Amino acid sequence: METLTISGLSKTYTNGVQALSNVSLTIPVGMFGLLGPNGAGKSTFMRTIATLQEPDKGTIILGETDVLKNKHQVRKKLGYLPQEFGVYPRVSADVLLNHLAVLKGITNKKERTEIVKALLYKTNLYEKRKKNLGSYSGGMKQRFGIAQALLLNPTLLIVDEPTAGLDPAERNRFHNLLNELSAATIVILSTHIVEDVKELCTSMAIICNGKVLLTGNPLQAIEDIKGKIFSKVIKKSQHETYNEQYTIIADRLFQGNTVIHIFSDGDPGNGFKPVEADLSDVYFSQIFGQFTSVKKQY
Numbered sequence: 001m002e003t004l005t006i007s008g009l010s011k012t013y014t015n016g017v018q019a020l021s022n023v024s025l026t027i028p029v030g031m032f033g034l035l036g037p038n039g040a041g042k043s044t045f046m047r048t049i050a051t052l053q054e055p056d057k058g059t060i061i062l063g064e065t066d067v068l069k070n071k072h073q074v075r076k077k078l079g080y081l082p083q084e085f086g087v088y089p090r091v092s093a094d095v096l097l098n099h100l101a102v103l104k105g106i107t108n109k110k111e112r113t114e115i116v117k118a119l120l121y122k123t124n125l126y127e128k129r130k131k132n133l134g135s136y137s138g139g140m141k142q143r144f145g146i147a148q149a150l151l152l153n154p155t156l157l158i159v160d161e162p163t164a165g166l167d168p169a170e171r172n173r174f175h176n177l178l179n180e181l182s183a184a185t186i187v188i189l190s191t192h193i194v195e196d197v198k199e200l201c202t203s204m205a206i207i208c209n210g211k212v213l214l215t216g217n218p219l220q221a222i223e224d225i226k227g228k229i230f231s232k233v234i235k236k237s238q239h240e241t242y243n244e245q246y247t248i249i250a251d252r253l254f255q256g257n258t259v260i261h262i263f264s265d266g267d268p269g270n271g272f273k274p275v276e277a278d279l280s281d282v283y284f285s286q287i288f289g290q291f292t293s294v295k296k297q298y
């Protein structure tokens with residue numbers, strides 16, 4: 001099975017923003033989660049792999065193929081669902097998928113009819129195939145987006161924040177579909193939902209300011225910070241004082257008070273209690289480690 005190998009990928013936009021800085025990752029078949037805050041460089045990374053924009057430096061190898069030197073060849077094995085996937089509202093799923101199939105070079109009518117039918121079944125849209133896309137729910141539109149991304153039976157599928165705005169049932173349905181596909185496909189999933197990566201992905205990367213901060217198996221990453229996350233309930237008014245003293249990696253309101261999480265190699269005392277670490281603790285300890293130029297005293 002093919003592996004995607006990215007080495008030294010860098011991109012600076014003309015406005016001076018460095019969106020990718022020497023990114024190197026090895027991505028095997030299965031679900032790969034890409035986590036990072038707004039502006040981290042996730043979309044730039046995904047568009048570059050999808051051959052839609054050029055990096056300044058670096059290589060992308062899919063199996064044996066140099067992606068940047070063989071874009072046309074790679075596009076035949078690639079499916080991409082961008083963050084904003086627009087559909088023509090007055091056209092049915094059946095008609096638009098057929099049309100997109102022609103654009104992707106599936107010109108034999110019999111073959112095309114079969115592929116389109118199979119994909120509408122796979123994405124659970126067959127019953128509604130004659131309905132205009134304008135009448136589809138957000139989740140149905142996203143499943144249609146996946147159907148078009150699968151037209152060429154890709155070995156590499158790239159999906160950029162696909163579940164934003166979906167209700168829990170649709171999100172589940174969408175995840176099941178991705179999970180099924182990932183048995184034989186490299187699926188790169190960019191998301192803000194840390195839990196999704198823990199539940200779905202066998203490998204992941206956290207990126208921030210265009211740099212890879214951490215890569216590996218999500219459960220292993222949690223294991224690595226086991227025993228190092230401590231929690232305390234404080235008053236809202238105390239937040240600033242604690243923030244000066246500790247690196248707060250997460251806070252949330254609980255019945256009017258604030259629960260803070262901090263990262264510490266040893267017991268910090270001062271009423272902090274050890275808590276079971278989660279992937280969000282991994283994520284925020286990486287992100288905040290990045291943002292604070294000088295590590296605060298734990």
Ligand SMILES: Nc1ncnc2c1ncn2[C@@H]1O[C@H](COP(=O)(O)OP(=O)(O)OP(=O)(O)O)[C@@H](O)[C@H]1O
Binds near residue numbers: 017019
């Ligand atoms: N075409 C462009 N021209 C100039 N700057 C850009 C362009 N596209 C993105 N950027 C900048 O590059 C950085 C990375 O953007 P990118 O969209 O790749 O991040 P992201 O992680 O996908 O963010 P989000 O989660 O908000 O979608 C940001 O600072 C963004 O403003």
